[in-house]
Amino acid sequence: MTSVQHCRKPVLLLALLSCTLFLVGGVNGLYPGFYSSSCPNAESIVQETLKTFLASDPTLNGPLTRVTYHDCFVRGCDASILLNSVDGNTAEKDAVGPNKNSLRGYEVYDGIKAALEDACPGVVSCADIIQLVARDIIVQDGGPYWDVPTGRRDGRVSIASEALANLVGPNSDYDTQKNSFADHGLGEKDLVVLTGAHTIGRARCVTIQNRLYNFSGSGQTDPSLDPTYAEQLKSQCPVGSSNSVPLDGTQFNFDSQYYQNVMVNKGLFHSDAAFLTQPYPKQIVEAESDQYNFFVDFPGAMVRMSSIGVLLGDNGEIRKNCAFVN
Ligand code: HEM
Structure with missing residues (x-):
């Protein structure tokens, strides 16, 4: 679907060029199987580790799906939602209203990240883990499967006020x-x-x-x-x-x-x-x-949501721990 929309450009030459880029580079430069040679078991490690967390607390299905929205709408899908507050900066996860005391399950990302760092140090981004986790939960709960385009890198900035400015509340019209x-x-x-x-x-x-x-x-x-x-x-x-x-x-x-x-x-x-x-x-x-x-x-x-503002190539970093910048 994204490809169809993306390829509907008015100027033929531009259309051909952008479609070619799309086919080679995937959605905004992301593509399914990004880790197929750098960390071939990445997606199965995510899936298996997630399963053990869900087995002990099945109600994590909601917050771990919701994280996709709260990550992607604030500085793009860069895992800024997972960073901890530090002296002098309140991070997104501590934004009172949308996130603090509302989102939870951060330990799942830490567990998955640790397993991935054991298998392939410094390769798989926390931003991709967020998206893979949501897909796996939705499939496990009986929803549709899709290939998740991967290749996002992690951001280094997380500011609580930006979460408040970008996420709408439940009383919105x-x-x-x-x-x-x-x-x-x-x-x-x-x-x-x-x-x-x-x-x-x-x-x-x-x-x-x-x-x-x-x-x-x-x-x-x-x-x-x-x-x-x-x-x-x-x-x-x-x-x-x-x-x-x-x-x-x-x-x-x-x-x-x-x-x-x-x-x-x-x-x-x-x-x-x-x-x-x-x-x-x-x-x-x-x-x-x-x-x-x-x-x-x-x-x-x-x-489409998971390709908002993604960091690619040399931008951002691959965090060693999802809660801290390197
Ligand atoms: C304008 C759009 C949206 C509004 C106003 C909204 C609002 C909310 C609110 C107020 C909650 C309850 C939070 C709490 O109990 O603290 C919630 C829960 C949830 N939202 Fe949304 N949401 C929106 C869009 C989305 C999107 C785009 C997704 C994911 C694709 C999503 C997924 C979820 C899920 C899975 C839960 C359950 C969380 C849990 O079990 O803890 N929401 N949403």
């Missing part, structure tokens, strides 16, 4: 989400399809507190939420609760249930419900509620 995705080179269909990742995982009650009890400062429940579902959520999430709820009822099944819920006003976040407020995203929700369409579209959207 449609245009806010659309504009944020456009700022990162992604279209409306990418937005709706990628958010289909809300088919797995859980959300902390605090993220829907306002929607349930004080929507837009009204003291009322968000009127776009199905009333019966709202009551159910209120019993699971009393005011001030530290509980969590599944995003779509089937937190370990990567399926089209999320879209079916959104269609009947049972999307968990106001941002999900906002897809029904305009004809085009509503039409996409309806199309993706057919699991066949969702499984065809999701991999292409992931490949």
Whole structure:
């Protein structure tokens, strides 16, 4: 899909040139099998190590998938989300709101990285590990398989305020989400399809507190939420609760249930419900509620998101430890 779009250029010569570059270099210079000679077992090491972590905590499926979005929208897919804060700099992972006390599972990347460093020191980037992990989780949860283009390198900078500036919140309206995705080179269909990742995982009650009890400062429940579902959520999430709820009822099944819920006003976040407020995203929700369409579209959207702002060649570095610059 990316290749088709990429090759649709108005000037023939440019078109031929860019298509040739695409075929040789892959997506933005990334290509599947980047490590096939430098670290032939890289992808199986990722897969096997991940399996052991998921076996002891299956609920890591959600946060480890979500990391792709939180990494790629901030300085591109460069694993800046994995860097620790240091004296004088609060890193992305400590951004209160989107990341701190919300994202978790960083130990999985550390474990995978350690196994990869044993097998092939200094070869496989943390930025690629993030993408491979998400693909493997989605397959394990019954979703579609795709070849992950690899070859990203790791960034050296991570700043909490940039996470706040680039990630939109769960109370966002449609245009806010659309504009944020456009700022990162992604279209409306990418937005709706990628958010289909809300088919797995859980959300902390605090993220829907306002929607349930004080929507837009009204003291009322968000009127776009199905009333019966709202009551159910209120019993699971009393005011001030530290509980969590599944995003779509089937937190370990990567399926089209999320879209079916959104269609009947049972999307968990106001941002999900906002897809029904305009004809085009509503039409996409309806199309993706057919699991066949969702499984065809999701991999292409992931490949597009995972090629945002990647560092290639001599740029960046291959971190020895995903939490620290070398
Ligand atoms: C405008 C877009 C988006 C908004 C507003 C949004 C918002 C959220 C929020 C508020 C949570 C709950 C976090 C918490 O409990 O602390 C969440 C969870 C999640 N999000 Fe999104 N998200 C968006 C896009 C995406 C994308 C693009 C992906 C991946 C491709 C994604 C994957 C997930 C997953 C898997 C979870 C479950 C996390 C868990 O189990 O801990 N989201 N999202």
